[in-house]
Amino acid sequence: MTNPFTAIPKEGRIHQPLNHFGIKNTKTFPQRFFVNDIYWQRSDGPVFLYIGGEGPLSKFSVLYGQHSLSLSQNKEIAHFTITFCGHHVEMAERHGALVVALEHRFYGESINPDGLDTEQLKDLSSQQALADLAVFHHYISQRFGLSYKNTWISFGGSYAGALSAWLRGKFPHLIYGAVASSAPVHAQLDFSSYNKVVGRSLMNKEVGGSKKCLTEVREAFAAVEVALLMGNEMQLAKDFGCCETPVKPQDKTELMQSLADVFMGTVQYNEEGVAFNIEELCHIMTNKSEALNQKEEAYDRLIKLAEMYLARMDAPCLDVSREKFVLELNSTTGRSSYRAWLYQTCTEFGFYQTCEDDTCPFSHTINLQSQAELCSQLFNIPQYSLPVNIDFTNQYYGGNRPQTRRVLYVNGNIDPWSELSVTWNDAMVDNDRVILINGTAHCADMNHYKALDKPALHRARKEIERRVAVWLTMQNGTI
Template identity: 50%
Template sequence: MGPGAVAWLLALLALAEAGRNFRLLRQRVLQQREVRAMKEALAGRWLPRPAPWRAPIEGTLRQPLDHFDRQEGRSFPQRFWVNEEHWHRPAGPVFLFVGGESALSPFAVLSGHHMELAQKYGALALALEHRFYGASINPDGLQDDSLRFLSSQQALADLAAFHLYITERYSLRENSTWVCFGGSYPGSLAAWLRLKFPHLVFAAVASSAPVRAQLDFTGYNQVVAASLSDPVVGGSALCHEAVAGAFAAVDQRLAAGRLDELEKDFRSCGPLAEAGDREELAGNLADIFMGAVQYNDEGFAGGTVAKLCRIMTDAGLGSPYQRLLAVNNGFLESMALPCLENSRQHALTELRSTNLSLSGVGERQWYFQTCTEFGYYQTCEDPTCPFSRLLTLADQLDFCSQLFGVAPQRVEGAVNFTNEYYGADHPRASRLLFVNGNIDPWHALSVLRNQSRSELAILINGTSHCANMNPSRPSDPLPLVRARQRIDDHVGQWLRWARTEPSAA
């Protein structure tokens, strides 16, 4: 392994250590996944080899800002990676890793279950960063006027243009077999790419893909509540009851105006004095439990359902409210945060910032996409929700109005169009495999049952968001091991079909 790869890994490790803001929990999870994946991918590279290791190739493709209006004329740089190490050229398949709402890095073509499959099947491995995330953006890309070019439809057109570019650059055969992989929003893109461009992509694996857009995503916290009660991951009915009781106590104090007490108890960075600050506090506390369910030990130390439930059911700590204080203190300490930032104005200032960041999650961009395409707002107005009743749809939609001038009715219309355009959770595609974990709250918006003989689904008991995409490990639970084997079986079958029926649609 060359010194450049070592330097890159060390830089990535530094990035992982730098995460301090509560609102960057999701970014920290992604960074930690990259660190772990890169360590595993590079572990064998330190040993002497008969031939030098070929690092992934990083490149940039100029893409039109608007694929649907060639009069526009402007373009932006889109970053990609290519790994030829396992490729059985020229007839080997092409595996495309689809980027999403965060920056990509070389690990996308070095590690993960898709790369284990690439090695097994001799595939050329590609990864394309999503427009307007990471380095794939112009300097003015976060301005309101530029964000109008950010959409899933434009992203799919980017992937089609990338297909043409790679085909020409590597002199691929016209009938080369492309299989795409993606997880979370990129999982939806992988499914939609197969749906909208079946002549380009032979098959797709869509992991944790919320293909059904939804304005009021009440199902998210319904799954969280069920997971807090699920003994498979260390939950229990007693834990769920304690969490609900703790948040009811928080709501009672908020309603009674006992703000000084809450500021002190939950180590607020400032007073809960401005409009929206109470909702920020309620959301921050709920995020600890949501993050534990969605990522299950990836976001912060102690961030598993089992560990949080041990605290929430420990009567020795006092009332459920006092146990919630212990959970919050543990979270702040594990994230090295001095206090909990509950200022709504602080949150809006961050989301209004147009300063580019070449790493991590693009929060401003993703919020724009939720306002103009997907919704996905995780509320707590359903009676099964164990968190604060201040987590309302109206509060979430207020961000769209304040940040981008998008009125609530326009958000609803955009969500409805997205479902009409892609088919929601009945896309009616072929050679498409949906993979979900039943602990992951996002599985509620995915495809959970076979739709046909070639539009299939796998639901993995006890696993969280995109767990199947991680590299295989000896400690993996049996349901996850079996699910990966089924994914392997389907990919192998698709490749056999492609060889015997090269013209199949």
């Protein structure tokens, strides 16, 4: 196999219309892309399109290896982003494919020159992103002299996984097959089942969880709530290394969210690069000292976990100021991926990971109101419009019952986002379109092969490779 680091991908910019659907709008923005043609069999080799999501794209989107982790503490929709790369490039080498990747508009360096103010963000949507991909398809086809013989397969993970599925659905004449990893194709306002899966995964013995672990987590958060009710905010701030003392009600909710984010991020990615994995987290939360009673033990272990988390994330303190959070999100300069993504949750997806359900192991103060109100505060989007926006998204794309063929949905069973993906086969549409991987988390299949990967993950990658190979053979007319 070719040394993956000998390839030097080409980086470029394509000038895209800010509004593909406005005839009178002639404004454009520079959209970044990467190309790796080291494996390409130029006559009839396929094209593997890696789709960028809600964060910066890098050259590793067309190379092997895991690029980056970006974790936002104390964010109401628990926005954890890891760039997973490698498996599609390994397949590209075997199939002689041209590998191309396009950064999503309004993320990374593909920012509208006018910034991220609300008026400009009106041009940010999944529909515009799909149109960007269609234009990019045309651009690459012209630049490399492609024809119908060059089969396009799209790849994406998480939101970009949904884009991969939707691109195949909306542009089937351009994309022959699509791999959609951990793709939340069903928009949902109150995503309470996210934390239901977090609780279930913390009990999963196969990944290092236990019923005891979940019990201790519940008791720890109950102890924090009691401390808040008793007015012990200063002690809590000291115990958990808070940047500020959580005196205001909204700051107390921020504290709960920040602590919950440690567990949510751990479960979502588990062994793929966050501060802890589930086994280590549960070991910390169940390592009891006989000198303390049960409730104090759980609380003290949560303190230890928070201390270790801050150290591993190289964070000076735990943000708990709602006012500071809103102020940062109101900044329209720079490249705030979180502001852009929050706008999309308000206008298209929801995805608010609440804790009002009894299955949630954290605090009921993490509710829908505390999250949805940001839409009106930041973008003047009334909360009553959110259900309408989300219903439109599901009507437009088909939700988790899409009527599309040759879309492969890949999910890990401990990933909370699998709740919004397609996890069953539908013989009426395509009886061979689902892979559910036991014991793996968010987008794990997208990384390149590692010796320590679970056997189920190895088998899943082999199955993905088989499906892609079948698609290419079908398109070439061999079968």
